[in-house]
Amino acid sequence: MINTEPQNRRERRIAARQEQILEAASIIFSTKGYERATTREIAEAADVSEGTLYNYFDNKIDLLNGVARGFADEITQKIEAIEANNLEDMMAQLLTDRFRSGRERRLFMLFLYEARLNPEVHRYYGQEALQRIISATEKRFRSLIDAGVMRPVDPDVAARAISATIMGFAALYELGQHKAQDNNRFSAERWGSEVTDLFLNGLQVISRADGEGK
Amino acid sequence: MINTEPQNRRERRIAARQEQILEAASIIFSTKGYERATTREIAEAADVSEGTLYNYFDNKIDLLNGVARGFADEITQKIEAIEANNLEDMMAQLLTDRFRSGRERRLFMLFLYEARLNPEVHRYYGQEALQRIISATEKRFRSLIDAGVMRPVDPDVAARAISATIMGFAALYELGQHKAQDNNRFSAERWGSEVTDLFLNGLQVISRADGEGK
Amino acid sequence: MINTEPQNRRERRIAARQEQILEAASIIFSTKGYERATTREIAEAADVSEGTLYNYFDNKIDLLNGVARGFADEITQKIEAIEANNLEDMMAQLLTDRFRSGRERRLFMLFLYEARLNPEVHRYYGQEALQRIISATEKRFRSLIDAGVMRPVDPDVAARAISATIMGFAALYELGQHKAQDNNRFSAERWGSEVTDLFLNGLQVISRADGEGK
Amino acid sequence: MINTEPQNRRERRIAARQEQILEAASIIFSTKGYERATTREIAEAADVSEGTLYNYFDNKIDLLNGVARGFADEITQKIEAIEANNLEDMMAQLLTDRFRSGRERRLFMLFLYEARLNPEVHRYYGQEALQRIISATEKRFRSLIDAGVMRPVDPDVAARAISATIMGFAALYELGQHKAQDNNRFSAERWGSEVTDLFLNGLQVISRADGEGK
DNA sequence: AATGAATGAGACTTCATTCAT
DNA sequence: TATGAATGAAGTCTCATTCAT
Numbered sequence: 091m092i093n094t095e096p097q098n099r100r101e102r103r104i105a106a107r108q109e110q111i112l113e114a115a116s117i118i119f120s121t122k123g124y125e126r127a128t129t130r131e132i133a134e135a136a137d138v139s140e141g142t143l144y145n146y147f148d149n150k151i152d153l154l155n156g157v158a159r160g161f162a163d164e165i166t167q168k169i170e171a172i173e174a175n176n177l178e179d180m181m182a183q184l185l186t187d188r189f190r191s192g193r194e195r196r197l198f199m200l201f202l203y204e205a206r207l208n209p210e211v212h213r214y215y216g217q218e219a220l221q222r223i224i225s226a227t228e229k230r231f232r233s234l235i236d237a238g239v240m241r242p243v244d245p246d247v248a249a250r251a252i253s254a255t256i257m258g259f260a261a262l263y264e265l266g267q268h269k270a271q272d273n274n275r276f277s278a279e280r281w282g283s284e285v286t287d288l289f290l291n292g293l294q295v296i297s298r299a300d301g302e303g304k
Numbered sequence: 305m306i307n308t309e310p311q312n313r314r315e316r317r318i319a320a321r322q323e324q325i326l327e328a329a330s331i332i333f334s335t336k337g338y339e340r341a342t343t344r345e346i347a348e349a350a351d352v353s354e355g356t357l358y359n360y361f362d363n364k365i366d367l368l369n370g371v372a373r374g375f376a377d378e379i380t381q382k383i384e385a386i387e388a389n390n391l392e393d394m395m396a397q398l399l400t401d402r403f404r405s406g407r408e409r410r411l412f413m414l415f416l417y418e419a420r421l422n423p424e425v426h427r428y429y430g431q432e433a434l435q436r437i438i439s440a441t442e443k444r445f446r447s448l449i450d451a452g453v454m455r456p457v458d459p460d461v462a463a464r465a466i467s468a469t470i471m472g473f474a475a476l477y478e479l480g481q482h483k484a485q486d487n488n489r490f491s492a493e494r495w496g497s498e499v500t501d502l503f504l505n506g507l508q509v510i511s512r513a514d515g516e517g518k
Numbered sequence: 519m520i521n522t523e524p525q526n527r528r529e530r531r532i533a534a535r536q537e538q539i540l541e542a543a544s545i546i547f548s549t550k551g552y553e554r555a556t557t558r559e560i561a562e563a564a565d566v567s568e569g570t571l572y573n574y575f576d577n578k579i580d581l582l583n584g585v586a587r588g589f590a591d592e593i594t595q596k597i598e599a600i601e602a603n604n605l606e607d608m609m610a611q612l613l614t615d616r617f618r619s620g621r622e623r624r625l626f627m628l629f630l631y632e633a634r635l636n637p638e639v640h641r642y643y644g645q646e647a648l649q650r651i652i653s654a655t656e657k658r659f660r661s662l663i664d665a666g667v668m669r670p671v672d673p674d675v676a677a678r679a680i681s682a683t684i685m686g687f688a689a690l691y692e693l694g695q696h697k698a699q700d701n702n703r704f705s706a707e708r709w710g711s712e713v714t715d716l717f718l719n720g721l722q723v724i725s726r727a728d729g730e731g732k
Numbered sequence: 733m734i735n736t737e738p739q740n741r742r743e744r745r746i747a748a749r750q751e752q753i754l755e756a757a758s759i760i761f762s763t764k765g766y767e768r769a770t771t772r773e774i775a776e777a778a779d780v781s782e783g784t785l786y787n788y789f790d791n792k793i794d795l796l797n798g799v800a801r802g803f804a805d806e807i808t809q810k811i812e813a814i815e816a817n818n819l820e821d822m823m824a825q826l827l828t829d830r831f832r833s834g835r836e837r838r839l840f841m842l843f844l845y846e847a848r849l850n851p852e853v854h855r856y857y858g859q860e861a862l863q864r865i866i867s868a869t870e871k872r873f874r875s876l877i878d879a880g881v882m883r884p885v886d887p888d889v890a891a892r893a894i895s896a897t898i899m900g901f902a903a904l905y906e907l908g909q910h911k912a913q914d915n916n917r918f919s920a921e922r923w924g925s926e927v928t929d930l931f932l933n934g935l936q937v938i939s940r941a942d943g944e945g946k
Numbered sequence: 947a948a949t950g951a952a953t954g955a956g957a958c959t960t961c962a963t964t965c966a967t
Numbered sequence: 968t969a970t971g972a973a974t975g976a977a978g979t980c981t982c983a984t985t986c987a988t
Contacts, residue, residue, distance in 0.1 A: 122421065123339075123417070123421050125337075125339035125340065126339065126421060128960085128961060128962085129961075129962060129963080130961075130962090133971095138969080138970090139969060139970045139971055140962085140963085140970085140971065141963095141964085141965085141968095141969060141970050141971065142968080142969055142970075144962095144963070144964080145968070145969075149962075149963075150962065150963090177507060177508055178508075181507070196420075199416070199417060199420075202413070202472075202475040202476075202479075203337070203413060203414075203417045203475070205479055206410075206413075206475075206478045206479060207336065207337050207340060212479065216479040217479075220476075220479070238509065239508070239509060240507050240508065240509060241505065241506070241507055241508065241509045243498075243501070243502065243507065244498065247498045247499070247502070248502060248507060250473075250476055251469065251473075251498075251499055251502050253472065253476065254469055254471075254472030254473040254475070254476050255465065255468055255469045255472055256472065257468075257471075257472040257475060257476075258416075258467065258468030258469055258470065258471040258472035258473075259464075259465075259468040259472075261416040261417070261420070261468070261471060262416075262464055262467070262468050262471075264420045265416075265419055265420060265426065265430040265434070284457075284458065284461045284465075285461075285465055287457070288457065288461070288462065288465050288503070288506070289502070289506060289507055290506050290507055290508040291455070291506040291508060292455070292502075292503060292504050292505040292506030293391060293395070293454050293455055293457065293462060293503050293504055294391055294392075294453070294454065294455065294504045294505060295452065295453065295454065295455050313988090314950095314951090314988080317951090318951080321951085342977085342978065342979085343978075343979060343980080344977095344978080344979095352952075352953090353952065353953050353954060354953090354954075354979085354980085355951095355952065355953055355954065355955095355980090355981080355982085356951075356952055356953070357980095358979095358980065358981075359950090359951060359952075363979080363980075364978095364979070364980090550849065551767075551845070551849050553765075553767035553768065554767065554849060556981085556982060556983085557982075557983060557984080558982075558983090561950095566948080566949090567948060567949045567950055568949085568950065568983090568984085569947095569948060569949050569950065569984095569985085569986085570947080570948055570949075572983095572984070572985080573947065573948075577983075577984075578983065578984090605935060605936055606936075609935070624848075627844070627845060627848075630841070630900075630903040630904075630907075631765070631841060631845045631903070633907055634838075634841075634903075634906045634907060635764065635765050635768060640907065644907040645907075648904075648907065666937065667936075667937060668935050668936065668937060669933065669934070669935055669936065669937045671926075671929070671930065671935065672926065675926045675927075675930070676930060676935060678901075678904055679897065679901075679926075679927055679930050681900065681904065682897055682899075682900030682901040682903070682904050683893065683896055683897040683900055684900065685896075685899075685900040685903060685904075686844075686895065686896030686897055686898065686899040686900030686901075687892075687893075687896040687900075689844040689845070689848070689896070689899060690844075690892055690895070690896050690899075692848045693844075693847055693848060693854065693858040693862070712885075712886065712889045712893075713889075713893055715885070716885065716889070716890065716893050716931070716934070717930070717934060717935055718934050718935055718936040719883070719934040719936060720883070720930075720931060720932050720933040720934030721819060721823070721882050721883055721885065721890060721931055721932055722819055722820075722881070722882065722883060722932045722933060723880065723881065723882065723883050741967090742967080742971095742972090745972090746972080749972085770956085770957065770958085771957080771958060771959085772956095772957085772958095780973075780974090781973065781974050781975060782958085782959085782974090782975075783959090783960080783961085783972095783973065783974050783975060783976095784972075784973055784974070785959095786958095786959065786960075787971090787972060787973075788972095791958080791959075792957095792958070792959090
């Protein structure tokens, strides 16, 4: 019998149970938000009793922190895994990927919103997780600037701008979902390419080099 | 004796009272979010009894809708009032204004977040208030495109991109506020001009090598 | 100018206003019951302000007492006005009249129910008004017994039995109203005659005189 | 080991708890009526917290429906259990039983009154519980008619008349209770036999002159 | 005398958390 | 370790009554 990471069977079972609860919490929180989600429905979704929840997590906010941790890990990993050496491909992947999963969109919003209201989420998500996401983006930008394919803007500002836009769109996108009539206006691909174009080429007419600036 | 708008003293007092309640609600909601705000503290902030709240608004969500209405009015008015006929100035004002007021930033987040979770807010804010804000922006863009100073991008997409970015930044900004040490990194002016540059000139280096850098 | 009862114009106006409020209260109370009726809707139905209600009545229960007083007056008067010297006619009138007006049926129920819960209503309605109604009925019975057309039962018991039956039927009738399909089963006339028959002739077969009793 | 009904200890405890809550609710509702009863006092009477109430019943009205169900069960069972093959005995038992328990009398009134005002109670009590009680009575009457000891009146009308009378008396009786001086006038037994006589023999003197008077 | 805005006690209900089994 | 019944604090909302205008 091979024990890879979690030493014995018991610890593996515990880890699995925790994962199962976090998965359920992630679904419920992303759907209903933190305040409106109840521990009862999280327990039901995880197929455990409410009491069991409290064997694995101290309280409701600890559950949210657990979800935040997993979410941040997943996003950073995805961003770091993007393989693209021209700017256009990278942007397209960065944006389109973010728009694709409904749960991801909603979790983005959730944490952004909750981080301001909840000190624990703020400490964990606002200062740590988000930092890692922005840093991962920044690193990609820096290498593209070094490669000469991206304008030498402040890569930190650019990374934040991209992140902010993604998060803002996540919200707009969710709202648009409700309108059935013009679904195509809101496809992840369409938004991805349109916004990529904006970010790559800016709003100004190309012939601006002749000095209409400020 | 001519009574122009609020006919008599009583009606004036009632209008003032409604305003006073909305102002209090706006502060509390923007600070604590919808669910965490209690009618008790809104009443206290408005210096009236809880019962009085319900003489002016049907229920808690109606209070939020009242705030949303005022918010949308104010923003659209501000956007329409921007006087600028070059793109850069307009963008700078549009963005900087939005980053300036903490309450405005937080309300942007609040409505965006709540609109997905609460059907009533969605109906009112997501489909009416937000629409007006985006339309006002779109109209500005369209005239700039007609004037030939802005690339002929889809003005609806651009307006949404700007709005999304503003909302995303509103969130990032609020999180940054907590870090006292590098306050200057997050001044409305700095963000305004950096993001303006990004939006105007894009990230790409190509075909713009003739020196438009800042 | 003739001043009959309420001496001057002012007193007449006051009496009229009181009547108008009582009429409204009677409608609302009979429809919704005491607890579920609100002073606001009574005021609206009377077309006066809530404040005015309290200029004419001390409080909500005083309104109910006022309605009870008028109701008892009206019923006793009606019972005393019945002209019939055979038992069958009298019973038919007594019962059918009581079943005819929806408001009267509901007020019967209302006072019966409230009298137990509310000391004031109990004192006024349960001990005084109801007493008058029963006495009026009793007096009619006594004269019929004296005339030899009615069995010499205890007229008090008989009067109470009739009153009880009327009140019970009032309730059953109201419930039946909701069923549209067999409306005719519940017409005042049908009930009146069926119950008259029961009360006049009893349930036992006529040939019981030959001793199947206990 | 055979577990017949309430399988294990836990389930037995839960059933007992539900019963304990219903018993408390029955007392409070019958004493104060539905609107005046508060969930707080029901909880106190049941010796549980208010929260626990809501683990067993959805809301206040569900609590009343629970009481109604038990009430209807009990009454129908009692009526069906009456052993009497002559009309007089049966009537005497039917009436006297109904007059005996104060709580039963008050619940009769309560449901009759509430059924008109509350759609949920109407649906449950007015159309189901009451129906069962009347049907049980009707069935008894029908068999007595078949046996030839009861006049062939419409058994449905007779059952309703009896039920109505019982309910009406329940109300009168309760009012009378307050008068301490002539308690004996209102004993269940006295009313039972007097009203039995009325119902059996009717009020009319005719064609019965052959001496059945009591 | 009439008005109706203001009040605040109190009602019902929810839900995170605990703890005996 | 898992369960879920019990808890009770806290939230939203209603409504009889008062009182300045």
